[in-house]
Amino acid sequence: MEKAIKRYWPVFVLPTLAAFIIGFVWPFIQGLYLSFCKFITIDKASFNGLKNYIFALTEADFLHAFWFTALFTVVSTVCINVAALAIALALTREIKGTNLFRSVYFMPNLIGGIVLGYIWNILLNCALTLMGKPLLSLHAPYGFIGLVILMCWQQIGYMMIIYIAGLQSIPNDYLEAARIDGATESQILWKVKLPNLMPSITICLFLSLTNGFKLFDQNLALTNGDPAHKTEMLALNIYQTFYGRSGPQWKGYGQAKAVLFCILVVAIGLIQLKATRSKEVQQ
Amino acid sequence: MEKKRTLRDNILSGILGILCIAWVYPIFMILFNSLKKETSISTGSAFQLPNSESFAGLANYVNALTSKGFLSALWYSLVITISSVVLILICCSMCAWFITRVNSKVSKALYYLFVFSMVVPFQMLMFTLSATADRLHLSSPYTICIIYLGFGAGLAVFMFCGFMKSIPITIEEAAMIDGCNPIQTFFLVVLPILKPTLISVGILETMWLWNDYLLPYLVLDRTKGYMTIPILIQYFRGSFGKVEMGPMMASIMMNIIPIIIVYLLCQKHIIKGVAAGAVKG
Numbered sequence: 001m002e003k004a005i006k007r008y009w010p011v012f013v014l015p016t017l018a019a020f021i022i023g024f025v026w027p028f029i030q031g032l033y034l035s036f037c038k039f040i041t042i043d044k045a046s047f048n049g050l051k052n053y054i055f056a057l058t059e060a061d062f063l064h065a066f067w068f069t070a071l072f073t074v075v076s077t078v079c080i081n082v083a084a085l086a087i088a089l090a091l092t093r094e095i096k097g098t099n100l101f102r103s104v105y106f107m108p109n110l111i112g113g114i115v116l117g118y119i120w121n122i123l124l125n126c127a128l129t130l131m132g133k134p135l136l137s138l139h140a141p142y143g144f145i146g147l148v149i150l151m152c153w154q155q156i157g158y159m160m161i162i163y164i165a166g167l168q169s170i171p172n173d174y175l176e177a178a179r180i181d182g183a184t185e186s187q188i189l190w191k192v193k194l195p196n197l198m199p200s201i202t203i204c205l206f207l208s209l210t211n212g213f214k215l216f217d218q219n220l221a222l223t224n225g226d227p228a229h230k231t232e233m234l235a236l237n238i239y240q241t242f243y244g245r246s247g248p249q250w251k252g253y254g255q256a257k258a259v260l261f262c263i264l265v266v267a268i269g270l271i272q273l274k275a276t277r278s279k280e281v282q283q
Numbered sequence: 284m285e286k287k288r289t290l291r292d293n294i295l296s297g298i299l300g301i302l303c304i305a306w307v308y309p310i311f312m313i314l315f316n317s318l319k320k321e322t323s324i325s326t327g328s329a330f331q332l333p334n335s336e337s338f339a340g341l342a343n344y345v346n347a348l349t350s351k352g353f354l355s356a357l358w359y360s361l362v363i364t365i366s367s368v369v370l371i372l373i374c375c376s377m378c379a380w381f382i383t384r385v386n387s388k389v390s391k392a393l394y395y396l397f398v399f400s401m402v403v404p405f406q407m408l409m410f411t412l413s414a415t416a417d418r419l420h421l422s423s424p425y426t427i428c429i430i431y432l433g434f435g436a437g438l439a440v441f442m443f444c445g446f447m448k449s450i451p452i453t454i455e456e457a458a459m460i461d462g463c464n465p466i467q468t469f470f471l472v473v474l475p476i477l478k479p480t481l482i483s484v485g486i487l488e489t490m491w492l493w494n495d496y497l498l499p500y501l502v503l504d505r506t507k508g509y510m511t512i513p514i515l516i517q518y519f520r521g522s523f524g525k526v527e528m529g530p531m532m533a534s535i536m537m538n539i540i541p542i543i544i545v546y547l548l549c550q551k552h553i554i555k556g557v558a559a560g561a562v563k564g
Binding site for chain 2: 006007008009012016019034090106107110111114115119120125126153158161162165210214235238239242251255258259269
């Protein structure tokens with residue numbers, strides 16, 4: 001059977017593969033090459049060595065964007081996962097209105113980042129005006145908090161769904177056995193539920209970490225990096241380097257930043273996956 | 284095991300209910316602001332419900348629908364989303380079947396390449412990808428689905444592979460022995476078994492495509508007026524000195540309303556799809 005399928009590879013693999021080469025492999029390789037070049041268009045690229053990387057690693061805005069993104073990712077990952085897990089635990093207790101709550105909490109996920117950003121931009125600016133505080137785009141700490149709130153509002157529902165699925169897949173026997181042995185509720189939570197939930201926790205942490213680092217739309221719509229690039233995250237910083245400035249050197253810098261960003265995201269993903277996978281309970 | 288609803292559970296319900304209101308409020312706020320007159324919308328008064336003086340009826344909606352190319356943006360959004368999702372579902376499920384059923388180094392390498400592409404951020408490709416799309420004349424809403432197939436293949440192939448490993452191979456072998464060629468086997472035997480996964484992947488891809496901003500923004504040829512709804516909303520704010528708040532809020536509502544209707548209609552599938560997608564991850 002394997003041989004028969006193999007003969008048909010142009011039908012099965014070729015369409016996807018061709019599109020994949022156009023949409024991923026080729027731009028990726030070209031991007032890697034261009035990160036060592038000075039260029040405005042792809043045809044007119046001159047080799048530039050490591051200059052782009054040196055510039056990227058010494059630019060204050062880029063380093064600030066890195067720390068800002070890192071801090072944001074850590075804070076939002078913790079907030080999202082703690083809240084989502086708590087809600088998931090509450091919703092698996094069969095309390096009143098479970099279905100309604102689940103639907104409502106999940107809803108923001110369906111709305112796009114740009115739209116979410118504007119909704120919260122209007123809402124938070126109004127709240128700040130009423131409190132007599134400076135607007136979002138004028139005070140960086142508010143921008144940061146705003147981003148965290150927005151991200152929580154959007155992502156808690158998604159993670160909650162994953163946690164609920166995880167909790168429901170724990171065999172009821174485990175819980176009953178623990179109860180019969182006289183375990184308290186908190187013991188059941190820490191010793192039975194959480195260890196069996198490790199696969200879900202792995203996925204959620206992975207998703208919220210990479211989502212946090214890759215965040216772009218929400219950042220663009222909520223603060224657009226104001227004031228003075230202080231709330232600019234990595235993705236937006238790269239975008240601005242590419243398209244927000246004129247001059248032959250900037251595209252090369254942007255591409256080098258993008259390569260660094262890519263390495264960072266891939267590395268985080270790998271480390272994180274390895275770290276939590278090793279804690280999973282054998283089933 | 285019968286469970287009695289205790290006082291604690293009721294308190295919990297109450298807390299979650301209050302949280303629910305906080306969850307819905309932002310959207311509700313946009314809704315009532317979109318019904319206000321342009322002059323009555325300001326940063327300080329966004330929390331006030333429209334009163335008889337500031338109530339504008341549906342004027343903002345009419346304004347947004349007629350003047351700023353909203354309908355064409357809606358059409359392009361629909362075209363892009365539907366064509367890309369269909370293409371991704373068919374091509375990626377075929378590709379994933381090949382990868383799981385053919386045990387060679389090439390198919391393994393391909394699999395890991397697809398997985399790798401899931402993690403790579405778009406910023407890495409954005410410049411070169413839009414240049415490539417331009418050169419191959421893929422920058423119209425009717426051809427952008429090829430770009431989406433390439434860039435979105437990773438997640439779809441990964442999810443399909445994860446599910447196909449659990450389909451018993453004997454069913455397919457039986458079909459082959461009965462004289463099906465691989466194409467028939469795939470479309471008549473494998474695809475029907477795959478239906479739940481098709482729905483899950485379709486939902487995840489739709490959620491992404493409908494809301495995607497940066498890829499269409501960079502790839503689509505804007506000199507020909509190609510825009511999707513997220514681009515239009517960004518355009519409302521970005522390109523004018525003064526933001527036209529009324530039409531913008533109306534556009535936001537018209538972006539959200541179809542999503543909410545679809546969500547209410549096939550909520551079960553969506554939630555199942557998300558959970559399934561995560562388990563395979």
